[in-house]
Amino acid sequence: MTLQRIVEILRNGQPDESVTIKGWVRTKRELKDFAFVEVNDGSSLASLQVVLNPDIPGYADAVKRLNTGASVEVAGVLVASPAKGQRIELKAESVKVYGEADPQTYPLQKKRHSFEFLREIGHLRSRTNTLSAVFRVRNACAYAIHKFFQEKGFLWVHTPIISASDCEGAGEMFTVTRFNLQDVPQTDSKKVDYSKDFFGKQSYLTVSGQLEAEVMAMAFSNVYTFGPTFRAENSNTSRHLAEFWMIEPEMAFCDLQGDMDLAEEFLKYIFKYVLETCPEDMEFFNQRIDNSVLATADNIINNQFERLSYSDAIALLEKADKQFEYPVNWGLDLQSEHERYLAEEVFEKPVILTDYPVEIKAFYMRLNEDAKTVAAMDILAPKIGEIIGGSQREERLDVLERRIEAQGLDKADYWWYLDLRRYGTVPHAGFGLGFERLVQFMTGMGNIRDVIPFPRAPLTVEF
Amino acid sequence: MTLQRIVEILRNGQPDESVTIKGWVRTKRELKDFAFVEVNDGSSLASLQVVLNPDIPGYADAVKRLNTGASVEVAGVLVASPAKGQRIELKAESVKVYGEADPQTYPLQKKRHSFEFLREIGHLRSRTNTLSAVFRVRNACAYAIHKFFQEKGFLWVHTPIISASDCEGAGEMFTVTRFNLQDVPQTDSKKVDYSKDFFGKQSYLTVSGQLEAEVMAMAFSNVYTFGPTFRAENSNTSRHLAEFWMIEPEMAFCDLQGDMDLAEEFLKYIFKYVLETCPEDMEFFNQRIDNSVLATADNIINNQFERLSYSDAIALLEKADKQFEYPVNWGLDLQSEHERYLAEEVFEKPVILTDYPVEIKAFYMRLNEDAKTVAAMDILAPKIGEIIGGSQREERLDVLERRIEAQGLDKADYWWYLDLRRYGTVPHAGFGLGFERLVQFMTGMGNIRDVIPFPRAPLTVEF
Numbered sequence: 070m071t072l073q074r075i076v077e078i079l080r081n082g083q084p085d086e087s088v089t090i091k092g093w094v095r096t097k098r099e100l101k102d103f104a105f106v107e108v109n110d111g112s113s114l115a116s117l118q119v120v121l122n123p124d125i126p127g128y129a130d131a132v133k134r135l136n137t138g139a140s141v142e143v144a145g146v147l148v149a150s151p152a153k154g155q156r157i158e159l160k161a162e163s164v165k166v167y168g169e170a171d172p173q174t175y176p177l178q179k180k181r182h183s184f185e186f187l188r189e190i191g192h193l194r195s196r197t198n199t200l201s202a203v204f205r206v207r208n209a210c211a212y213a214i215h216k217f218f219q220e221k222g223f224l225w226v227h228t229p230i231i232s233a234s235d236c237e238g239a240g241e242m243f244t245v246t247r248f249n250l251q252d253v254p255q256t257d258s259k260k261v262d263y264s265k266d267f268f269g270k271q272s273y274l275t276v277s278g279q280l281e282a283e284v285m286a287m288a289f290s291n292v293y294t295f296g297p298t299f300r301a302e303n304s305n306t307s308r309h310l311a312e313f314w315m316i317e318p319e320m321a322f323c324d325l326q327g328d329m330d331l332a333e334e335f336l337k338y339i340f341k342y343v344l345e346t347c348p349e350d351m352e353f354f355n356q357r358i359d360n361s362v363l364a365t366a367d368n369i370i371n372n373q374f375e376r377l378s379y380s381d382a383i384a385l386l387e388k389a390d391k392q393f394e395y396p397v398n399w400g401l402d403l404q405s406e407h408e409r410y411l412a413e414e415v416f417e418k419p420v421i422l423t424d425y426p427v428e429i430k431a432f433y434m435r436l437n438e439d440a441k442t443v444a445a446m447d448i449l450a451p452k453i454g455e456i457i458g459g460s461q462r463e464e465r466l467d468v469l470e471r472r473i474e475a476q477g478l479d480k481a482d483y484w485w486y487l488d489l490r491r492y493g494t495v496p497h498a499g500f501g502l503g504f505e506r507l508v509q510f511m512t513g514m515g516n517i518r519d520v521i522p523f524p525r526a527p528l529t530v531e532f
Numbered sequence: 533m534t535l536q537r538i539v540e541i542l543r544n545g546q547p548d549e550s551v552t553i554k555g556w557v558r559t560k561r562e563l564k565d566f567a568f569v570e571v572n573d574g575s576s577l578a579s580l581q582v583v584l585n586p587d588i589p590g591y592a593d594a595v596k597r598l599n600t601g602a603s604v605e606v607a608g609v610l611v612a613s614p615a616k617g618q619r620i621e622l623k624a625e626s627v628k629v630y631g632e633a634d635p636q637t638y639p640l641q642k643k644r645h646s647f648e649f650l651r652e653i654g655h656l657r658s659r660t661n662t663l664s665a666v667f668r669v670r671n672a673c674a675y676a677i678h679k680f681f682q683e684k685g686f687l688w689v690h691t692p693i694i695s696a697s698d699c700e701g702a703g704e705m706f707t708v709t710r711f712n713l714q715d716v717p718q719t720d721s722k723k724v725d726y727s728k729d730f731f732g733k734q735s736y737l738t739v740s741g742q743l744e745a746e747v748m749a750m751a752f753s754n755v756y757t758f759g760p761t762f763r764a765e766n767s768n769t770s771r772h773l774a775e776f777w778m779i780e781p782e783m784a785f786c787d788l789q790g791d792m793d794l795a796e797e798f799l800k801y802i803f804k805y806v807l808e809t810c811p812e813d814m815e816f817f818n819q820r821i822d823n824s825v826l827a828t829a830d831n832i833i834n835n836q837f838e839r840l841s842y843s844d845a846i847a848l849l850e851k852a853d854k855q856f857e858y859p860v861n862w863g864l865d866l867q868s869e870h871e872r873y874l875a876e877e878v879f880e881k882p883v884i885l886t887d888y889p890v891e892i893k894a895f896y897m898r899l900n901e902d903a904k905t906v907a908a909m910d911i912l913a914p915k916i917g918e919i920i921g922g923s924q925r926e927e928r929l930d931v932l933e934r935r936i937e938a939q940g941l942d943k944a945d946y947w948w949y950l951d952l953r954r955y956g957t958v959p960h961a962g963f964g965l966g967f968e969r970l971v972q973f974m975t976g977m978g979n980i981r982d983v984i985p986f987p988r989a990p991l992t993v994e995f
Contacts, residue, residue, distance in 0.1 A: 074685055074753070091785040092753070093956045110784075111752030112685060140956040142785070167785075168927070168957035175955050192948035193955065195751035204752070208687040215678050222537055222575060224671040229986040230693070230760045231706075231737075231775055233993045243694075243708050243730070245737065247764050250724045253713045261713045267706070267764060267774070268993035274694075274708065281986055281995060288658035289574030289667070290537070290555070297693045297760065301710050301730055311730070312694055322554040322605070322630075464631070485655035485995055492638050492656065493556045493603040494631035523692040523744060530696045530731035532744060532948055 076113035082147045082157050089144040090117060090159065093196065094135050094170075096179055104132045108141060108159075111195075114202050114349045118150065118158040119143050131164045137179055138170025138196070184519050191523055191532045199357070202350040203520055206343055207508045213342035214295060214316055214504075217335055223291040223318060228278030230297065233270050234482060241301045242273040243311075274299035279317050279501065280433075280486050283462065286319040286497055287489050293318040295504075303527050307516040310505060312525035319499035325435075325444040325461040328498035329421050332448055332457050333374045336419070340366045343511060351512075359513025365452045366511070372418035374448065379403075379425045382411060389415075402429045408449040419450045432472040434460040446500070453510045459500025466490040539576035545610045545620050552607040553580060553622065556659065557598050557633075559642055567595045571604060571622075574658075577665050577812045581613065581621040582606050594627045600642055601633025601659070647982050654986055654995045662820070665813040666983050669806055670971045676805035677758060677779055677967075680798055686754040686781060691741030693760060696733050697945060704764045705736040706774075737762035742780050742964065743896075743949050746925065749782040749960055750952050756781040758967075766990050770979040773968060775988035782962035788898075788907040788924040791961035792884050795911055795920050796837045799882070803829045806974060814975075822976025828915045829974070835881035837911065842866075842888045845874060852878075865892045871912040882913045895935040897923040909963070916973045922963025929953035 073088050082088065092110030102123065107116035121132060135141060142165040150158040172178065176190050177197060187194035194200045215225065231245050247267040248254065254262040263271045278294040285292040294317040301311060318335075320327065344351055344366055355363045377385075386397040386407055391414075395404040403422075412420045424442040427434075434443035444461035463469040469490055473480050480487065508520040518524035523532045536551050545551065555573030565586065570579035584595060598604060605628040613621040635641065639653050640660060650657035657663045678688065694708050710730035711717065717725040726734045741757040748755040757780040764774060781798075783790065807814055807829055818826045840848075849860040849870055854877075858867040866885075875883045887905040890897075897906035907924035926932040932953055936943050943950065971983040981987035986995045 076685070091958070093750075111687075138956045140958040167959070168953070168955070170955040192747045192951055195748060201751060204687060204689070204748070208689070211688050212678060212682050215675060219675050222539070224574075224667060225674050226667070226671070226985055227760075227777060229775065229988060229993075229995070231762075231988050231993060243710060244713065245706050245708060246713065247706060248713065250707065250709065250711065250713070250716050253716065267766070267990060268988070269991040270993065272993050284655045284995070285658060285667070285985060287556075288664060297690075299694075303730070312692065314690060488655055490631070492631070492633040493601045495554070495603040496630070522689055522748060525692060525694050525731070527730060528732040530692075530694060530733065530735050532692070532747070 074112040075108070075110045075115075075117045078117060078147070078159075079113060079115055079155075079157070084147055084149050084157065086147045087145070088147060088159065089142065090119075091142045092116075092140070094137055094139045094141060096137060097132070097135055099132060104135075106135050106141070108143065109196075109201075111201055114198060114205075114353055115155070118152065118155060119145070119161050120148075120158055121161050121164065125161055125163060127164065131166055134166045134169050135164075136170055136172045136175070138175045138177060140167040141165065142167065184516060188518060188524070195522070198353070200519065202347075202353050203508070203512055203514060204522065206347050206350050206354075206512055207520060209343045209346045210339060210508055210511065211295075211504070213339045213346075214293075216342070217338045218291075218293045218318065221291065223293050224285070224289050226278075226282060226285040226289075226292045226294055227296060228275070228281035228285075228294050230275055231268070231272050232275045233268065233272050234280075242276060243299055243301045245272045245274060276300060277315070277317065277501065279319070279499065282317050282319040282499065283486070283489060283497065286321045286499070287493065287495070290321045291318070305527055307518075308506070308509075310517055310521065310524055310526055311529075313517075313521065314504035315501055316504060317499060317501040319497065321495050321497045323461075323498040324496055325423060325446060325498060328459050328461060328500060329374075329376060329423070329446055332446070332459060332500050333419075333421070336448070336450075336457070337370050339507070340369050340511065344370075354512045354514075358515075361452055362511065362513040365450070368418055368451055374419040374421050375416040376421045376423065378423050379442070382407075382420075382422050385411065385415060400426050400428065405454050408447075408454050409451070412449045412454075413451045417451065419448060422447050422449065430460070432476045432478065433462050433469070435463045436468055436472070444498075450510070456507065456510060457500050457502045459498065461496065461498040464490055464494045464496050466494065537575040538571070538573045538578075538580045541580060541610070541622075542576060542578055542618075542620070547610055547612050547620065549610045550608070551610060551622065552605065553582075554605045555579075555603070557600055557602045557604060559600060560595070560598050562595060567598075569598050569604070569606075571606065572659075572664075574664055577661060577668075577816055578618070581615065581618060582608070582624050583611075583621055584624050584627065588624055588626060590627065594629055597629045597632050598627075599633055599635045599638070601638045601640060603630040604628065605630065647979060651981060651987070658985070661816070663982065665810075665816050666971070666975055666977060667985065669810050669813050669817075669975055670983060672806045672809045673802060673971055673974060674758075674967070676802045676809075677756075679805070680801045681754075681756045681781065684754065686756050687748070687752050689741075689745060689748040689752075689755045689757055690759060691738070691744035691748075691757050693738055694731070694735050695738045696731065696735050697743075705739060706762055706764045708735045708737060739763060740778070740780065740964065742782070742962065745780050745782040745962065746949070746952060746960065749784045749962070750956065750958070753784045754781070768990055770981075771969070771972075773980055773984065773987055773989055774992075776980075776984065777967035778964055779967060780962060780964040782960065784958050784960045786924075786961040787959055788886060788909060788961060791922050791924060791963060792837075792839060792886070792909055795909070795922060795963050796882075796884070799911070799913075799920070800833050802970070803832050803974065807833075817975045817977075821978075824915055825974065825976040828913065831881055831914055837882040837884050838879040839884045839886065841886050842905070845870075845883075845885050848874065848878060863889050863891065868917050871910075871917050872914070875912045875917075876914045880914065882911060885910050885912065893923070895939045895941065896925050896932070898926045899931055899935070907961075913973070919970065919973060920963050920965045922961065924959065924961040927953055927957045927959050929957065
């Protein structure tokens with residue numbers, strides 16, 4: 070475990086220092102009297118250039134075997150590099166080849182591969198520049214989320230993955246069962262007899278941990294979830310996954326104002342952390358994938374988010390000197406084109422819209438005094454659109470019961486959720502964001518399937 | 533979000549400081565001229581004692597309403613406490629009651645409740661001393677795991693939850709489906725037609741992320757998983773859950789020695805971090821739940837783990853002056869009684885057993901030179917038994933193929949796993965541990981259902 074990581078050598082290695090590196094060959098160049106090999110260990114985008122001279126033991130054999138994808142250990146001495154764009158390189162003193170990669174069959178030769186093709190070799194694609202940069206940024210982003218909340222005293226709570234309730238009424242859920250589907254037990258009235266299944270009732274994969282997070286916030290004040298959630302929608306798009314990770318903080322004694330403050334601080338923190346810890350990867354995305362990602366990050370970090378009500382936003386959109394595809398009318402949900410117009414053209418920075426019409430939002434959002442709007446908030450970012458959705462929750466028992474009934478839901482299903490309002494209820498608020506969407510926006514990657522190691526989507530369950 | 537947390541006030545608050553706290557009433561004592569209320573906000577085991585004097589506005593009404601479970605905001609001034617066991621208390625200047633909790637119906641009155649009863653009110657049980665201590669320790673433990681790996685440059689990788697393969701052959705899996713179970717599509721030959729299901733093939737909830745973690749280690753060198761895993765075993769015991777979280781680090785260029793070094797360092801780090809960040813909670817467990825938890829933690833932190841081979845362990849057990857219930861014989865798996873004898877009686881500290889018989893271990897573990905044992909390791913701790921299991925992985929393509937075949941598995945199912953050995957294979961190793969088991973051991977809690985917020989087990993899927 071005293072492996073020297075290439076990221077550290079590239080940053081801090083000094084000429085004449087002895088090091089041993091272990092990694093995989095990215096490229097090899099054979100010249101007349103020596104060979105260059107670029108070795109990458111996944112710790113950084115950049116590889117370390119290794120210079121092999123004929124006087125090292127086994128030179129000819131090593132050079133022959135060290136094709137792209139081969140695994141190798143090199144011991145040697147760092148020297149200042151005469152080559153452009155790299156400070157140091159490694160003069161090899163000994164080389165050990167662990168495993169070869171036959172150039173005739175190894176799929177990742179030195180050329181551009183389409184992301185579609187790379188998805189078919191999901192077990193190898195992390196060895197490419199782009200995917201490895203994505204997963205380093207993904208990791209930094211994930212850790213920044215934990216750091217942010219932990220430093221504020223929030224508890225990470227694990228809400229259940231298997232659930233017997235469709236908590237948001239979001240529909241489209243996967244069933245979890247132990248039945249042999251060849252022979253599903255039935256009741257006398259020829260219905261599925263779920264009482265005979267593992268959990269004794271119909272069970273699903275969760276679509277959100279929010280309601281359970283509220284339970285925990287009523288004991289610990291500030292909590293957050295960070296776990297997988299599921300949607301069984303048959304959406305074959307570049308922005309939908311059947312399995313994705315979600316972050317859902319929930320704060321007791323917090324109103325919509327506090328919710329917005331936290332969400333804004335959260336986004337600034339995450340973007341800043343990733344820029345600081347993965348500068349090369351972010352530079353790479355800006356150069357190769359989407360030349361607006363650094364400007365977008367900068368915009369989020371350095372601007373105070375604009376805050377205005379849904380009603381004011383509708384007024385702005387109605388008088389906009391612009392033709393929209395979808396109609397604008399108080400009471401209708403905003404479309405992506407409207408959101409982007411506000412964030413990109415009107416304010417040119419992130420915008421938080423608040424107080425949406427009650428009809429278009431979930432039952433648990435707190436009803437405002439006007440009885441027409443709820444204390445909801447959505448954060449819209451330039452180039453990105455909606456990135457966070459949150460609300461103050463309805464903490465008044467009688468109002469919440471009426472909202473549940475009005476939506477045609479069964480109060481009995483929510484007995485424990487209602488109990489939170491019956492015993493020591495408090496104003497509380499929270500928000501949610503999809504982790505892969507965040508990584509997608511941060512990196513500019515066009516397809517969400519390329520920001521999660523092993524994507525799940527319709528007909529897609531390989532690896 | 534400028535909420536002052538009670539944990540900080542109890543630690544650092546000074547007399548004459550003005551503070552505002554928000555939390556829930558644990559107990560109330562009414563005296564003739566004033567009242568004491570203990571307020572807890574979940575940030576610490578200890579509550580803050582609030583002194584209410586009749587001269588504050590609304591005194592009589594507040595005292596009447598502030599029963600156990602009520603939510604409250606108190607502004608006031610800290611004063612040195614004359615009472616035993618607390619440094620400071622809060623002299624209230626104003627009180628705001630947010631929500632009441634009817635003493636006639638609120639289930640958590642001031643008395644001992646059984647853990648069985650508390651499981652029935654899983655939405656309220658985190659408001660008790662024991663469960664709140666458990667979930668604070670759980671959080672500290674979870675964050676320590678991330679910190680440990682991140683500081684070493686490991687990437688957190690999210691391996692898939694829904695999987696089409698039974699990767700370890702561990703059996704007992706949940707099926708994930710979008711079929712209407714009332715009407716499952718069939719092929720012409722009357723088999724279930726999985727090609728019509730959401731993923732186009734039979735899909736399950738994962739039992740381990742190891743194989744996919746190996747994929748990622750072959751690109752990033754060092755990675756770890758930390759996510760939910762599932763077992764559909766019909767085990768109604770105090771140590772089994774159908775849904776639990778698992779941690780699985782995987783390291784390229786690492787042998788069994790490096791694997792053991794990392795696992796030992798890992799355990800020491802986690803126990804140390806939790807003792808440092810949750811001293812009161814750990815003290816509480818030692819006093820109220822299991823008076824050996826501090827000694828066990830100390831034993832893990834301060835001893836160099838004993839390392840010996842399975843064969844040597846068998847020899848020790850065979851000559852032990854002790855009657856075991858289960859037989860001891862080279863080739864048989866060790867039982868809990870054997871493991872505990874070694875850790876508690878022979879060595880009196882954690883023991884790492886290595887090199888188990890090939891027949892009793894998984895196909896992916898690296899075959900030793902003797903062809904009879906594999907490079908596996910299990911860590912056994914006093915009072916705890918097996919806490920970590922790991923191995924060096926078989927990196928030789930031909931050997932791995934033979935092992936897969938020998939176990940009656942189909943090589944074709946492992947095409948991508950075998951590719952890792954085909955292209956740039958390297959020695960690598962990893963280990964796994966169940967997160968809830970770790971928290972259970974750390975806290976001494978008798979039932980694993982009490983260390984996860986919302987346990988899933990046979991017939992148990994509430995909340």
